[in-house]
Amino acid sequence: MQVALIRYTPQPEETVAAAARLCYSKVGAMEILEKMDPGQADRLLSQLLSSGHLSPFEHVSFTFAIEGLSRAASHQLVRHRMASYSQQSQRYVSMKKLEWVTPSTIQRKPETAATFQALVEEVHRFYCRMLELGVPAEDARYILPNAACTNLVMTMNARELIHVCSVRLCLHAQWEIRELFTRVKSEVEVVAPRIGAELLIKCDRLGYCDEKESCGLYPTRESTPQPAAAR
Numbered sequence: 622m623q624v625a626l627i628r629y630t631p632q633p634e635e636t637v638a639a640a641a642r643l644c645y646s647k648v649g650a651m652e653i654l655e656k657m658d659p660g661q662a663d664r665l666l667s668q669l670l671s672s673g674h675l676s677p678f679e680h681v682s683f684t685f686a687i688e689g690l691s692r693a694a695s696h697q698l699v700r701h702r703m704a705s706y707s708q709q710s711q712r713y714v715s716m717k718k719l720e721w722v723t724p725s726t727i728q729r730k731p732e733t734a735a736t737f738q739a740l741v742e743e744v745h746r747f748y749c750r751m752l753e754l755g756v757p758a759e760d761a762r763y764i765l766p767n768a769a770c771t772n773l774v775m776t777m778n779a780r781e782l783i784h785v786c787s788v789r790l791c792l793h794a795q796w797e798i799r800e801l802f803t804r805v806k807s808e809v810e811v812v813a814p815r816i817g818a819e820l821l822i823k824c825d826r827l828g829y830c831d832e833k834e835s836c837g838l839y840p841t842r843e844s845t846p847q848p849a850a851a852r
């Protein structure tokens with residue numbers, strides 16, 4: 622899988638901070654931005670995050686090129702609705718050359734690895750045969766596996782990135798989508814370190830695990846003493 626940040630809102634952290642300051646300012650956002658220093662933006666972002674005032678984070682967005690993701694993972698990705706996606710079509714692009722993802726649990730056992738590969742290749746041969754027989758790609762694709770690779774462009778604003786990372790970096794999430802958002806986080810950290818640092822697993826923010834069973838990183842809520850107001 623390859624993940625590259627291809628576009629993003631310039632000066633993302635200052636933009637969030639200016640939008641937040643504007644709400645309490647007599648002057649407009651242009652003047653606020655002109656006078657803002659980086660330390661100020663950092664402090665404002667921290668305040669917004671600790672008070673849960675996250676709407677200013679919607680003003681900045683990040684666009685990623687994602688390549689070599691399985692269709693199994695892309696199905697999960699596009700469930701996140703506060704984002705924009707463009708995905709390679711299996712109707713308009715014929716899969717005469719098929720690439721696919723083999724999970725490590727399958728790859729590391731010789732008996733499963735060999736059969737998995739043989740079956741995918743067999744399915745692919747039949748797909749190509751159907752195309753030769755005049756079956757349109759939009760119908761022949763019904764035989765293709767979830768393992769088939771896909772390419773996407775995804776744009777997400779920073780608020781949604783914070784939300785999605787909180788659930789998809791969690792060990793309860795599936796390994797491939799977890800890997801995707803681990804890479805997304807690394808890309809954001811380069812251009813917006815303060816926002817990147819907020820792309821956290823939900824338990825890192827909560828201080829406990831809110832799932833039924835903990836992976837061991839934090840104890841579950843039930844086994845964590847809660848203040849009276851939170852019970």
Ligand SMILES: Cc1cc2nc3c(=O)[nH]c(=O)nc-3n(C[C@H](O)[C@H](O)[C@H](O)COP(=O)(O)OP(=O)(O)OC[C@H]3O[C@@H](n4cnc5c(N)ncnc54)[C@H](O)[C@@H]3O)c2cc1C
Nearest residue numbers: 697700701702703704781784785788789791792793794795
């Ligand atoms: C570990 C894990 C396992 C999962 N397993 C399954 C499964 O077995 N089956 C399955 O079907 N799905 C499963 N999902 C997908 C999950 O149910 C959600 O569809 C997906 O995570 C999208 O997240 P979301 O709904 O929080 O928000 P997003 O679509 O990312 O939207 C962000 C936020 O915007 C708000 N929002 C968005 N749309 C609406 C709306 N229409 N109305 C009100 N508020 C809205 C909500 O506050 C939401 O949290 C799983 C997800 C995870 C992380």
